[in-house]
Every structure is written in structure tokens, then in C-alpha cells.
Amino acid sequence: MNGTRASVATVEAIRDGLSPKLVETIDVLICPPATLIGSCVAATYGSAVAIGGQNLHARPSGAFTGSISAEMLADLGAKYVIVGHSERRAYHHETDDGVHAKALGARRAGLCGIICVGETLEEREQGRALSIVRAQLAIGTPKGATAADTVIAYEPVWAIGSGRTPTPAEIAEVHASLREMLDKLVGDEAQKIRILYGGSVKPSNARELLSVENVDGALVGGASLVAEDFLGICNAYA
Structure with a gap:
């Protein structure tokens, strides 16, 4: 929940700061607040930057005042949508079953759902990190998921905004x-589905984190609010 219309300038700076060589290597996605999706789609039209939503309602329409459907996001020009972010789970009590329903909604509208999983500090200290994220993934992922309609993002809840980052070995184990x-869920397609890492990713640690086996990209939080920082993370692939 950051950004007003003036923030579109940050998106434009990111758009202009990506080198032609870099955009041949990576996919770049920005998920602004819903109020800015239309403006950001217009600002990035014809560029290598895709725009997505931060959340959605599972149903296509109905008496759900204040909610936004996948079809509405697609109508604005969004291509992706984040599903089950840890903050949605924590503050809005979203469940794994609810995440599954939302992921189906994203697929229904032709969006790629970025399904987030991650453990709390208490769960990690109890030795339950792997069982927690595997259960979240198993319940949240729709049957028949493919690389075209599904991305997975591992975001350890205790690392988000805290400045604390798991070790490369810990990230590698979870991924x-x-x-x-x-x-087990989707067979051969599993090797094609991207698994992103999210949690205090910044320019100073991006190259190390993104070089970890089975880490196929980053889900960037606070660093995305500053064009220079976001571009610094992108340039870890340069």
C-alpha cells in the first residue's frame, strides 16, 4: 500500500533504466496498487516491463464491494497477480484453500498467478519450515498448473522488511x-515453473541470492519503491 500517481515516474525510470541486453535475459514485472495499474500499463506499453496486481477476489463478479476480480485486472492490462502474499495471510486471514481459489480465478482470466508460500520465525525455530511451505504449495497450487499460468514465490515471513535474510543454504534447501x-503435483512441468525468492532482497545481496540453485528470480518488496534499487537487483543478471 504505497504509491500515488506521482509514483508512475518510478515505473518510468525502471522502464528506461533497463538495458536492451538485460531485457533479453530476464522478465521484469511490477505489481503496483490497483489504483495505479491502468497508469502503469500505459507507461510501460510497448516496453519489456509487465504489470500485475497485488491481490484479487476469486469470483469473476458479484456483490463483493471493494474487491477486484481477475477479469478486472486483465481488463486494465495486467498480466500477473500475486496470490496469498504473507501480509494477506497475516492481516486478512487468507487460507491455503482461499489461495487455491484465487489461483484458479487468475487462470480463469488468463493471468499468471504468483503463489506465495513461507514460514514464520516460530515455525522455522520449531523445525517446521519445510512441512509448512510444502503444505501451502500442495493446497494452493491448482491441478494442472503450468509455467504459463503459475509462478511460485518463497518468502520467509520473518525476513520480509526485517533486514534479516536466510543463508543461501537455507534458501537452497527450501527451494x-x-x-x-x-x-509430485504437476510432473515434468515442475522443472519449467519458476520459483522466486522474496525477503529483504536488495542490490547488495541480489547476485548471491539469485545464484542459489532453484532460485529463478526475485519477489522484490521495499527495494521496488526506489528505481535505482530495483534496477540494481535486475542488474544482478547482467
């Missing part, structure tokens, strides 16, 4: 476990 679970 390997998620890949294994995906294999």
Missing part, C-alpha cells in the same frame, strides 16, 4: 523441497 513437491 529444492518446493521443486520436489511441484514434481
